[in-house]
Amino acid sequence: MARHSCGYEANVLCKRCGSPLAYRERAGLYCPQCGRRVTTVCPGCGKVWT
Ligand SMILES: [Zn+2]
Numbered sequence: 001m002a003r004h005s006c007g008y009e010a011n012v013l014c015k016r017c018g019s020p021l022a023y024r025e026r027a028g029l030y031c032p033q034c035g036r037r038v039t040t041v042c043p044g045c046g047k048v049w050t
């Protein structure tokens with residue numbers, strides 16, 4: 001489960017390996033399994049999820 005700074009929580013899956021993405025400050029959304037960084041727009045506040 002990844003949590004955005006606005007409070008929105010979503011279970012976002014990695015498109016490459018299907019693992020749940022994690023969120024870390026500064027690094028943003030990333031996949032702990034394959035290390036892929038993901039840029040997406042938060043459905044909660046409409047801002048880029050970084
Ligand atoms: Zn992955």
Ligand SMILES: [Zn+2]
Binds near residue numbers: 004006008043046
């Ligand atoms: Zn948000």
